[in-house]
Amino acid sequence: MRLLFKACMAALIISASVHAEIVDPRISMLQLLDEKDFEQSFQLGETHFEEWAGDADFDYLYGIAARNLGQHQKAIFAFERVIMNRPQDIKARAALAIAYYQLDNYKASQREFERCLALNPDPELADQIQNYIELMEDKALAQGQKWYGGVAASLGYDTNVNSGLGDTQTELPFPGLGLLPVRFAIEEDAQWQVNAQLGYQHPLTKSSTLFTDIAVNNTEYQDFDQYQKTSADLVMGYQYKGDTSQYKLLGYVQPFWLGDEHYQNLAGVMFDMTWFTEDQSAWVWTSSITRTNNQVDDNLSLDAATTELIWRIPHGRSMHSLSLGVSAERVREFNELSQHNERDLVFVGYAWQSRIADWAGFGVSIDYQESDHKHDDLRFLLDEEPFFEPRHDKTLMLGLDFSWYFSSDWSWQTKVRVSQKDSNVVLYDYDKELVTTGFNYRF
Structure with missing residues (x-):
């Protein structure tokens, strides 16, 4: 979902670092995601994982790439790290809910979507969340047969x-x-x-x-x-x-x-x-x-x-x-x-x-x-x-x-x-x- 990462990352701020030789991978990862090159973005994140894991912006981009490649468990861990640092981050919670949804963990997905709605998302995101909730209800009913x-x-x-x-x-x-x-x-x-x-x-x-x-x-x-x-x-x-x-x-x-x-x-x-x-x-x-x-x-x-x-x-x-x-x-x-x-x-x-x-x-x-x-x-x-x-x-x-x-x-x-x-x-x-x-x- 471009809504979940593109707008928020356009104004990404790179903090000054005393270790100037360390390359900031976030801009390249964002560009690759915008081009839907999830494989290259994920591999770039893997290369810099040891240095950047724990940074909320990096973890969010890494999670988006991992989720689109079917690496749902890695995506969930990444989004959970974002939420630990930024509990009010609606986009990260929505991305986490989608990762749970794709693993058919509807109970956890429902919980995170409801938390997103409690944070008053914009109307477009709220509609998308509601669509996911309706899809989960339909799938849960089908699985219950x-x-x-x-x-x-x-x-x-x-x-x-x-x-x-x-x-x-x-x-x-x-x-x-x-x-x-x-x-x-x-x-x-x-x-x-x-x-x-x-x-x-x-x-x-x-x-x-x-x-x-x-x-x-x-x-x-x-x-x-x-x-x-x-x-x-x-x-x-x-x-x-x-x-x-x-x-x-x-x-x-x-x-x-x-x-x-x-x-x-x-x-x-x-x-x-x-x-x-x-x-x-x-x-x-x-x-x-x-x-x-x-x-x-x-x-x-x-x-x-x-x-x-x-x-x-x-x-x-x-x-x-x-x-x-x-x-x-x-x-x-x-x-x-x-x-x-x-x-x-x-x-x-x-x-x-x-x-x-x-x-x-x-x-x-x-x-x-x-x-x-x-x-x-x-x-x-x-x-x-x-x-x-x-x-x-x-x-x-x-x-x-x-x-x-x-x-x-x-x-x-x-x-x-x-x-x-x-x-x-x-x-x-x-x-x-x-x-x-x-x-x-x-x-």
Whole structure:
């Protein structure tokens, strides 16, 4: 930019020196720059660098020549020396900002351009600065467009595939027969899982982004094909990030297959809001509404509303999370066969995740949930009276995770999940353990 150096250097003053034999290179460098001979100007500056580096006028000319030859780091150092000597030099700050811009360091470039504007540049330079700022915003948005995703595969063992009760016999009422003993054996089995995800995000501004992703999850068992689980998740949403808060609004659908049968479709809308505090902790509030359409039994179709508050506390390389939430589930069509599915839930949780070293990570989670079913289960009657009281469940879930990182993209993960479910209705009183291990690739 001729504006950045030509006018200011036309009246360059050469101070008298006791070392008259030292040739002043600045006039020759200025003339070469005016002729756009950046190579000769730079080489002249290199020749006299030891004697003249630190002189603000020399450093400015040297920086202009270096920048035009792609020597951006040398240009940045030169312009920084000018600013140390002349903090109010608008042209040097603008030249430094352009050097950062050409290195795609938009954050530093934006900072220097804003400092230039604070010094009240002339209208022509102000317009040029504004053009650069607009170009940076466009480039930042283009760079923010990206694809992301990953693939994971693991082997595991489930100690209670069918949520069985064990070897004990349970008495249940049968119409016309009275109480008969029934046993629900526990079935153990090996399993393997495959998960894949692909997503895309598209910035609208430097603060707001549209995103969409799809994930497919499949779990198969060695002996019990009827318990194979497959789901697909399609998500579309909008996210805004401010200095002290961010929020996200998204919609999602999830078809689910059990065995070879299309079991249900779930759809929902979720909103979450995050507030950041000065100590780097964060409060997260989430709220969602979901609708489940069961393809097998209309009595299992539900509408649900959930809200949760999470407190995230960083500590060194660790993150602690505390959560508290409530949910209400209501049947779509209330009748004698569906009413027992209506329930209210309260849940609390704690999670700790830590990066032990660059190559390893560890996590622990504890979740507790209580649910109260609102009505009698009229599927089980004895002498025309409900056999069970309205169901009340308590569920405790423990999790352990260990990750071994091969690189920034690849890791090996081992997970342990233990759940204990206590219920006043014996059919839902069982324990379950699951261990999985496998690789995870993220990009």
